[in-house]
Amino acid sequence: MSEFSTAQVHAGEARDAAHGARVTPIYLTAGFEFDSYAQAEGRFGGDEPGYTYSRSGNPTTAALERRVAALEGGREAIAVGSGQAALTVALLGLVQAGDHILSAQSVYSGTRGLFENGLRRLGIEIEFVDDPTDLTEWRRRVRPNTRALFGESIANPGTDILDIAGVAAVAREAGVPFIVDNTLATPYLLRPGDHGADIVVHSASKYLGGHGSTLGGVVVDQGSYDWASSPFAHLTGPDEWLEGASYVEAHGAAAYTAFSRSVVASLFGPVLSPLNAFLIQQGVETLSLRVQRQSDTALAVARWLEAQPEVSRVDYAGLESHPSYPLALRYLPKGQGAVLGFTLAGGSVAAERFYDSVELFSRMTHIGDVRSLILHPASTTHAHLRREVREETGIGDGLLRLSIGLEDPDDLIADLARGIAAVATADATVADAVVAAAGR
Incomplete structure (x- = not known):
């Protein structure tokens, strides 16, 4: 689908073959029934496709994830309960105590609150670049423990435009991912991944939903960052849940999304209601x-x-x-x-x-x-x-x-x-x- 207006209506859709429903059904269920012992084991082990529990995945939510990923030109997406949850999941999929995040100064007040009052309590250092147009300043402030660069495509409320390609170049030099909040621009006006962003987040409560009726958030992995060569030991090192394999070994290019979905989103639990996913997808279509x-x-x-x-x-x-x-x-x-x-x-x-x-x-x-x-x-x-x-x-x-x-x-x-x-x-x-x- 080469045209945006077509993709926003059709991308990622999965027809309801059993009942012929044209619109994505709302799977308003906490859990999913298994046909057998073997099927339950296979789904929990990841060997068989399907759903186990709506905290970990739901067909309605998955349809929204596929559509937003397609519109952003991304590899895969994770839908969660709010825009604030989306940024939290995106960052906690990367950072831990002792790590450093470098951000543009002009950001949404809720984002600043998350940085200064939320993540700092967890031992994560936050630093703001006063003039985000000064790429030399971004380079100067990168530290050995910097694990992510962050900015908003259109800042809220000053509407400053981020030089995405310029900051992306700094992130590549530093060997760390570049996260862009694309809420105000939307993928219709701008796709940050086309200019070098590695992870894109949205408050889907805003333009994606569009009607002020529901909350939601989305994290999109653009598929541009090499997780195998990254400094993220929780992705490249052995993991107990994977029987000693690493997330990179088990999931390849999807390592970050797999960790962020199964460990951060699923265990911390910022779940998007299937009803909200349905409403947001309805909004995306226009x-x-x-x-x-x-x-x-x-x-x-x-x-x-x-x-x-x-x-x-x-x-x-x-x-x-x-x-x-x-x-x-x-x-x-x-x-x-x-x-x-x-x-x-x-x-x-x-x-x-x-x-x-x-x-x-x-x-x-x-x-x-x-x-x-x-x-x-x-x-x-x-x-x-x-x-x-x-x-x-x-x-x-x-x-x-x-x-x-x-x-x-x-x-x-x-x-x-x-x-x-x-x-x-x-x-x-x-x-x-x-x-x-x-x-x-």
């Missing part, structure tokens, strides 16, 4: 249609906001004024995604007036919905961060983040104009009061 429309509308909204005097900055890589615009042209020619930020010159006071004035935008923390959403990061998702970290990553008091949905662009702009009017009216009132006071 991915290109939604994301193209949302990206086009986001650019129109960003251009309108940039022309407003009350707005001091617009963060959207599709604008010529954005520092990542050259990278956007290189990596995202079809569109630059549907998330953007803008900063009001009046700071938090102006942001609150604006936020409370809109009527069409839903006030909530989420992105990728068919409905347009608005959020004030500094007082919500990023409130726990130190002020200096917020400032370093562009999370100012006047910043508002938008996730653009499928509404008509004119209606969205009219709603944003309502917010601008509320800010302008308040500013004019303050100015009149100052003039009046000066005249007394």
Whole structure:
């Protein structure tokens, strides 16, 4: 299937031969019955295909895994219960206490929380590259115990574009995998594996599902990293569960996926419900249609906001004024995604007036919905961060983040104009009061 729009509907599907169902059935079952003692033994031993327990695998979930892997151009995928779980599984399939992860500075707040409050408790070192466009800085910060490089294809919420090929080259030089969170770009706008990423993760709760109705996450092994020559002893060394063989010996190029699925995902248990897998797969079937429309509308909204005097900055890589615009042209020619930020010159006071004035935008923390959403990061998702970290990553008091949905662009702009009017009216009132006071 050479075309994306065809693959998003058909890739990885398995027809229900027994009943003729055209849509992937929902196998809402905890376990699976065995025909015999020998079959049970064979399935648990890996000698016979089939399923044992939905924590380890489920036909509905497997169909979603095959489709997302195909859309990303990957070798194999693992679907789990959330985007946060996807990144956790991806990393714990690689690192252990004493290892070091090197990450871009501008990342989703939940990712930063996982790094700083989750993995550090396990003895895993985290370091952030302040300027992810500086490849020399990435090289300088690589250590002997570095085991993964990480970044987001489109950063949330600053929308900085990652130089994927450049960072991938650094990772190859260091001999470690490069992980890219591709949630905001989606495989429709960008496939990180085509530019050198080894592992791709998604919060499927966002654009893959697309309707704000379910949680899920996916880890995709691109099949580009040589696990046999890697520094990961848990993959190359003998393993008790494999009767002394290594994961590389037992699974070859699939060693990382096999370990991450059977040890990390299965034993830690971040299971994706078969119902959620079904809903996400339904969303994937319209991915290109939604994301193209949302990206086009986001650019129109960003251009309108940039022309407003009350707005001091617009963060959207599709604008010529954005520092990542050259990278956007290189990596995202079809569109630059549907998330953007803008900063009001009046700071938090102006942001609150604006936020409370809109009527069409839903006030909530989420992105990728068919409905347009608005959020004030500094007082919500990023409130726990130190002020200096917020400032370093562009999370100012006047910043508002938008996730653009499928509404008509004119209606969205009219709603944003309502917010601008509320800010302008308040500013004019303050100015009149100052003039009046000066005249007394």
